[in-house]
Amino acid sequence: MAEVAAWFRGNSDMEKHFASLLRQSIDEVLDGQRTGRFDVKKLDKTEKTYLGTKVEIVARAAFGLGYGRAMDYDIAGHDVDAKFTSERTWTIPKEAMGHLCLVMSANDHRGRFEVGLIRIADNVLRAGYNQDKKRGISAQGRQAIHWLVSNGVLPANVLLSLRDEDRKAIFRASDGYRGGGNGGQLRINELFRRVAFHRTPEGPGGGRMVDRTTTLTVASQQDSPKRVRDARLPQHLGREGIIILGHQGRHPEIARNLGLPLPDKGSWVSARLASAAEGNADPVVQLDGRRYVLARESDVPAPAPAEY
Amino acid sequence: MAEVAAWFRGNSDMEKHFASLLRQSIDEVLDGQRTGRFDVKKLDKTEKTYLGTKVEIVARAAFGLGYGRAMDYDIAGHDVDAKFTSERTWTIPKEAMGHLCLVMSANDHRGRFEVGLIRIADNVLRAGYNQDKKRGISAQGRQAIHWLVSNGVLPANVLLSLRDEDRKAIFRASDGYRGGGNGGQLRINELFRRVAFHRTPEGPGGGRMVDRTTTLTVASQQDSPKRVRDARLPQHLGREGIIILGHQGRHPEIARNLGLPLPDKGSWVSARLASAAEGNADPVVQLDGRRYVLARESDVPAPAPAEY
Numbered sequence: 088m089a090e091v092a093a094w095f096r097g098n099s100d101m102e103k104h105f106a107s108l109l110r111q112s113i114d115e116v117l118d119g120q121r122t123g124r125f126d127v128k129k130l131d132k133t134e135k136t137y138l139g140t141k142v143e144i145v146a147r148a149a150f151g152l153g154y155g156r157a158m159d160y161d162i163a164g165h166d167v168d169a170k171f172t173s174e175r176t177w178t179i180p181k182e183a184m185g186h187l188c189l190v191m192s193a194n195d196h197r198g199r200f201e202v203g204l205i206r207i208a209d210n211v212l213r214a215g216y217n218q219d220k221k222r223g224i225s226a227q228g229r230q231a232i233h234w235l236v237s238n239g240v241l242p243a244n245v246l247l248s249l250r251d252e253d254r255k256a257i258f259r260a261s262d263g264y265r266g267g268g269n270g271g272q273l274r275i276n277e278l279f280r281r282v283a284f285h286r287t288p289e290g291p292g293g294g295r296m297v298d299r300t301t302t303l304t305v306a307s308q309q310d311s312p313k314r315v316r317d318a319r320l321p322q323h324l325g326r327e328g329i330i331i332l333g334h335q336g337r338h339p340e341i342a343r344n345l346g347l348p349l350p351d352k353g354s355w356v357s358a359r360l361a362s363a364a365e366g367n368a369d370p371v372v373q374l375d376g377r378r379y380v381l382a383r384e385s386d387v388p389a390p391a392p393a394e395y
Numbered sequence: 396m397a398e399v400a401a402w403f404r405g406n407s408d409m410e411k412h413f414a415s416l417l418r419q420s421i422d423e424v425l426d427g428q429r430t431g432r433f434d435v436k437k438l439d440k441t442e443k444t445y446l447g448t449k450v451e452i453v454a455r456a457a458f459g460l461g462y463g464r465a466m467d468y469d470i471a472g473h474d475v476d477a478k479f480t481s482e483r484t485w486t487i488p489k490e491a492m493g494h495l496c497l498v499m500s501a502n503d504h505r506g507r508f509e510v511g512l513i514r515i516a517d518n519v520l521r522a523g524y525n526q527d528k529k530r531g532i533s534a535q536g537r538q539a540i541h542w543l544v545s546n547g548v549l550p551a552n553v554l555l556s557l558r559d560e561d562r563k564a565i566f567r568a569s570d571g572y573r574g575g576g577n578g579g580q581l582r583i584n585e586l587f588r589r590v591a592f593h594r595t596p597e598g599p600g601g602g603r604m605v606d607r608t609t610t611l612t613v614a615s616q617q618d619s620p621k622r623v624r625d626a627r628l629p630q631h632l633g634r635e636g637i638i639i640l641g642h643q644g645r646h647p648e649i650a651r652n653l654g655l656p657l658p659d660k661g662s663w664v665s666a667r668l669a670s671a672a673e674g675n676a677d678p679v680v681q682l683d684g685r686r687y688v689l690a691r692e693s694d695v696p697a698p699a700p701a702e703y
Contacts, residue, residue, distance in 0.1 A: 121456035137445035148429035 088204050088233055091187055094163040095235050098150065102236050105202050108149040109193045110242040112141045112171075119304025120311070123258070125246035127173055127195050135173070142171040142191060158186050167204075176229070178221040183207045190224070190232060193241055198248070200239040203232035245282070245301040253281040257305060271306035275314040276323050278305045279357040283329050284347055286369060286381040291346045291358070293384070299353040315355060319391075324357070327388040330395060331357045341395060344372045345381055361386045396512050396541055399495055402471040403543050406458065410544050413510050416457040417501045418550040420449045420479075427612025428619075431566070433554035435481055435503050443481065450499060451477040466494050475512075484537070486529040491515045498532070498540060501549055506556070508547040511540035553590070553609040561589040565613060579614035583622040584631050586613045587665040591637050592655055594677060594689040599654045599666070601692070607661040623663060627699075632665070635696040638703060639665045649703060652680045653689055669694045 095101055116138045117124045124130075130138065143159055146152070146169060155166035167187045170177040177190050184207050193200040205211060211228025224232075246254060260277035261270035278301070284294030302311045318324050319331050332338040334352045342349050347356050361382035363371045369380040375392035382388075403409055424446045425432045432438075438446065451467055454460070454477060463474035475495045478485040485498050492515050501508040513519060519536025532540075554562060568585035569578035586609070592602030610619045626632050627639050640646040642660045650657050655664050669690035671679045677688040683700035690696075 118452055121452050131448065133444050133448045136441050137448075140439065140441045140445075144426055144429050 088187060088206060090163045091165050091167055091189075092204055092233055092235065095150075102239055104149050105146075105191070105236055106200065106239055106241055108145045109142065109191065109200050112138060112145045113193065113195055113244075114300045115145075116141055117304075119300060120307060123304060123307050125244060125301075125304050138173065139169075139171040143169040146189075146191070158183070160189070162189075176223045176225075178217060178219070178223050179207055179212060180219075180221050184209075195241060195244050195247060198241045198243065200236065200241050201234065202236040202239070203234045205232045242298070243296070245295055245297055246304060249281065249295075257281060271308045271311070271314050272317060272323065274305045274307075275302065275311070276318050278302070279315075279318055279324060279331055279355070280327070280329060282357060284345075284356060284358040284381060286383045291381055294347070294356060294358065296348050296350065297355045297357070302355075321390065321393065325391045325393070328360045328382055328386075328391045329357055330360060330391050331355050337395065341372050341374070345370055359386075359388070360391055361389060396495060396514060398471045399473050399475055399497075400512055400541055400543065403458075410547055412457050413454075413499070413544055414508065414547055414549055416453045417450065417499065417508050420446060420453045421501065421503055421552075422608045423453075424449055425612075427608060428615060431612060431615050433552060433609075433612050446481065447477075447479040450479040454497075454499070466491070468497070470497075484531040484533075486525060486527070486531050487515055487520060488527075488529050492517075503549060503552050503555060506549045506551065508544065508549050509542065510544040510547070511542045513540045550606070551604075553603055553605055554612060556603075557589065565589060579616045579619070579622050580625060580631065582613045582615075583610065583619070584626050586610070587623075587626055587632060587639055587663070588635070588637060591665040591667045592653075592689060593667045594691045599689055602655070602664060602666065604656050604658065605663045605665070610663075629698065629701065633699045633701070636668045636690055636694075636699045637665055638668060638699050639663050645703065649680050649682070653678055667694075667696070668699055669697060 098104060113127060116130060116134050117127065119125055147160065153161040155161045158166035158168040160167045160169060165187060167189050168183045169191070170179065170188050171191045172178070173193055173195070177188070177192070179188065186207055188205050188207055189202070190205055191200070191202045205224065205228070211224055211231050212222040213225045216222055257274055257277045260273040264270040264273060278297065282295040282297060284291045287293060302315055306314045308314070315331060324331070332342045332347070332350060333355050334350050339349050342356060345358060347358055350356050359382040360379040363369070363378035363380045367380055371378050371380055374395045377392065379392065406412060421435060424438060424442050425435065427433055435443075455468065461469040463469045466474035466476040468475045468477060473495060475497050476491045477499070478487065478496050479499045480486070481501055481503070485496070485500070487496065494515055496513050496515055497510070498513055499508070499510045513532065513536070519532055519539050520530040521533045524530055565582055565585045568581040572578040572581060586605065590603040590605055592599045595601060610623055614622045616622070623639060632639070640650050640655070640658060641663050642658050647657050650664060653666060655666055658664050667690040668687040671677070671686035671688045675688055679686050679688055682703045685700065687700065
């Protein structure tokens with residue numbers, strides 16, 4: 088166990104790798120682009136079972152692991168089995184008895200994950216068998232886990248974390264529209280409207296960074312990056328003073344000047360702007376020849392700059 | 396059944412849609428980019444079960460189907476359940492009794508698929524139950540299927556269709572190489588070497604169109620399009636006279652002039668060229684100021700044009 092643990096700890100960014108491979112696995116099985124789903128609770132039984140296989144595959148690729156002789160992986164010369172759960176504990180088949188297991192779990196609702204190593208033995212398992220003739224790791228057995236990541240932060244599931252009324256408003260934005268790109272555009276507009284940063288007494292607030300998966304799930308169509316670009320147009324969010332910043336061109340500089348989070352590639356932040364009044368002490372950006380600040384919630388919407 | 400069948404037949408390119416959604420579903424579950432797999436027989440039990448769910452999801456998205464009241468889909472106002480098999484027959488849960496089923500099957504080894512509609516009743520099912528308490532559609536029941544596609548051609552699985560020795564040569568091309576982009580490059584080189592068109596007595600032959608999934612599976616890394624571009628370089632396939640044509644620039648014209656299949660976006664054909672000798676009556680292309688024809692297998696390899 089010490090050698091396998093040392094191997095994992097020898098990977099720079101080990102925790103980040105686990106966080107990202109668990110996020111990726113969950114997102115792929117949700118398949119939000121096709122299904123509009125963002126909540127693992129909506130997966131059917133077959134999909135929940137498959138999620139464990141997906142995690143095994145994605146972890147193998149992420150860490151470049153070889154196949155074991157009897158178990159899933161060969162790590163530092165040792166056979167190691169992969170086990171994933173989104174429930175309370177891991178269920179262990181009898182073939183794993185005596186072997187090391189890489190146990191991984193993720194709770195997308197709490198935004199947390201954990202990863203550890205355990206050697207399977209009778210005294211770490213519950214007495215009872217489930218219907219698949221597997222035994223869960225017991226509460227006492229959990230004490231024997233060597234933790235690699237004990238309280239990891241899962242990359243945010245934006246849709247899951249929104250207030251119910253915001254989420255409903257986003258998915259209902261296209262009600263009554265049928266076919267064409269319109270429906271996806273209306274939902275994307277509503278998404279960036281609902282997660283736009285504005286000025287609060289404590290500074291920029293009320294907004295959320297939006298990732299690519301979220302736009303795919305909301306747009307539910309092939310060309311969701313185009314839906315994001317089009318949302319900036321005057322006829323969509325532009326007339327409400329809302330800008331959407333990505334990672335290219337002047338966007339990072341604008342985000343930095345306004346005190347907003349900086350979007351990576353495939354991420355966006357939206358913000359509602361207002362013209363900077365004389366003597367306004369807030370951070371200002373100059374766009375299209377005019378000076379803008381973050382709008383307060385109470386500000387009457389005014390058009391955003393046409394170019395930025 | 397007539398109304399649901401009519402709805403499907405009202406979709407232009409219905410057969411092409413089914414062919415492509417079945418190919419897509421199989422390829423996604425194989426996950427060749429991460430696993431190097433191209434054969435559904437290598438899927439584990441969990442993945443085979445999940446493949447049915449994936450087909451249900453991809454078909455819903457491909458045809459823009461709504462959810463049924465009790466069954467998977469609402470089609471033309473009727474509840475329709477989706478059933479997929481890569482085996483001989485479909486297994487039907489008792490909830491589907493009395494309902495219409497869209498039955499789909501695909502055999503990637505034979506390159507064929509079928510799609511039909513059947514109303515589930517006692518007399519179309521086998522007497523015995525399987526361990527999941529489901530019953531198979533019987534040989535007699537099969538007679539009751541209304542076929543939408545009875546002998547469809549599945550888009551080719553290039554790796555599955557190659558001779559065993561070619562396939563082995565491709566995957567072994569990187570043996571002994573570790574890390575970096577080198578391994579993937581060597582396998583991609585060997586792929587395009589093995590599927591290159593050349594001149595045969597009957598015209599251009601011996602080659603295969605290569606699709607994107609095949610390059611992802613062979614390269615098993617993120618940037619497989621770059622591996623394809625680099626394979627053209629003199630230090631890789633260029634010095635052997637092998638060119639790789641895509642869908643852009645002069646490539647379609649070159650393919651047409653040489654009598655090769657025309658690659659769509661995300662597809663490639665490779666071909667081995669030789670300098671056109673005086674009086675050669677074969678189709679000729681002028682590249683980089685020189686005249687080339689398809690090489691015969693017996694021709695000594697000579698460098699391909701540097702630019703094309």
